[in-house]
Amino acid sequence: MKKWISILMVLTLTFSVAACGSSNAAPVESEGTSQTQEGIEAEAEASVNEQTIYPVTLTDQLGREVTIEKEPETLVSGYYISTSLLLALGCKDRLIGVEAKAGSRAIYRLAAPQLIDLPSVGTAKEFDLEGCAALKPDLVIVPVRLKDSISALEELGLTVLAVNPEDQKLLTEATLLLGEATNTLPAANSLIRFQEEQLALLADALKDTEAPSVYLASNSSLLSAAGPEMYQNSLIANAGGSNAAAELTGDYWAEISYEQLLAWDPEYMILAADASYTVDSVTGDPNLAGCRAVKEGHVFQLPDAIESWDSPVPGSTLGNLWLASILHPQEYPEAQWKDAAATFYETFYGFTPDLENLYAEE
């Protein structure tokens, strides 16, 4: 009997939370749809399905089965992508510990300045097991590359989820996983819908365009290229370009020579958002004087004032849109990606981005 009463209570609570959750998190899709009685009922039903009922057993991105006993009130995230994801899911007040160097992330300053002062649990190189345990979080989220630390954390009595948001598909998976784990599925679904809708609009706008060749260089050096198996390749493809470095193999940055870059002779050169060199140093490099992108003034750096859209963060879709507006300004004008960016950050991060100054001042 007691069990039935508690189930009933959980369901009632679920309904009430779901109602306000969905109205907050999904302003994007409500526009232009007529709210019939059936529609409202269907949405209510969907919201029920979007509630997490604890204890819940989830399969994380290492394939481990993890049981979360109750809705986690306190979270620790050991990776900037999962931290950014948790912000987008509306969990900023639940975070009690984040990865090291949080102060260097502009998005934290803009969306949740309190994160910068939170205790650091180290980096993906050096995770601080004791520091993390001392915070006694309900749930710890770590990148899969910290898998060796997971068993130690579990022995300390912590619940750990491993995430691997290294490309768009894995990011979507991670979004759903964290949505379910933190009982924020409505926001997670809304986030995924936003990304899918924007990419569909983009694909539609670019369907009759020719793909110019684009060379994407890494943060460390202009001569370090993104090959076709890298996440950055999808950035180029979605934006209606073709990867100049398509012949490279391997899923990590490949070192190349000036000669190779000149042989590819790309129409556009795009520098990674956090590049340690500048557009000027590329256009002023005499070794590249004969290169098409340099001659035509087609050397650009991905914006970095908000976050680096060339890594698989929730806002990475905006990187696709930005690049499309560079490669195809007629078909996909600048105003369109700026609208999308403003909507995105206002909806999911709660701040209005300054889209006139796209680059952080050094």
Place this chain on the structure above:
Amino acid sequence: MRKNDPQPPVSCSDYSLWEKRMLTATFLITVTLSLLSLSIGKYPLTPALLLGGDPQAVRVFLTLRVPRTCMALLGGFGLGIAGNVFQTVFHNPLASPDIIGVSSGASAGAAFGILFLSPGIFSGSSPGLSSGGLPVTLSAFCGGLLAVILTLALGSLSRGRFSAGKRDASIVLAGIAVHSLAQTLLMTLKLLADPEKELASIEYWLMGSLGGISLYRLPASLIIGVFSALGICLLHRQILLLSLDESESRMLGVSVGKLRLTVLLLATLLTAAVISNTGLISFIGLLAPHTARLLTRSSRFPTLLLGGLWGSLLLLAADILARSAGSGELPVSIFTSLLGAPFLIWLVIKGKGEP
């Protein structure tokens, strides 16, 4: 080490002929490899394009392909003869430029440059973005030099504690200490580095590559390198005297301390001029002189030259493979070791280089 060498053959003139033959053969192989190096690369260069005056093809050839080949040729030569000097001066067959801290000092210097000196500092005068460009080259060069100066200074401080014959041992000990210090510094810098940005550059620098060499980065190193190499060649007789016991050298009228200092500084300048541009290149400094000695079984001037040529040959071959074996650029050190080690082992097993 000279004491343990096999006795020279009876007839000196025979030896000269063999040395000459070896030198000529190695020289011819090196020339062939140089030509091959000029004709292999990612940019589709053809004689027709070059003779036709295609501006981009000519520019690639003159500013990238030729400088890269020159760097492999002269860099390998420099590392080869510098290695010979270190082995002779320290009476130690295992001595390589790192024994007095050149390489580890240069590594720490490069890491420092990658982390703290933005390429923008010299942007007007210094093109060349790979591995950070001129600031990194300069920083690596200064790091290598600084480490050696520190080693020599520490070595001379311990003057009283070592007997006259063991003076070089004090330098080697100081070198080991400086090497460890530089390694610690390097480790700290790596820890500070952003894994996405600087750490990747540091790691790649430590593996060595000629991919970023261009005409615009070559001249300063070339001048320093050629000057030091010439100095070493001119001082070759005196260097040989250093391989004797210190007391014996002194009896032969050699000012051991000054000479050793000069020679070590020249070899350091030479090594630093090369590796500050290319990143660490493993094994050549050790392997090339040994190969030459095993082939000629002497330590006279032709052997010094032969060691240099073997260095050129190895670096050229390794660089050709580094740029053509994969879809991108591969680290050159992989190939210097891969090519050099089996050959050295074969020579050691075979034991004799006599005709």
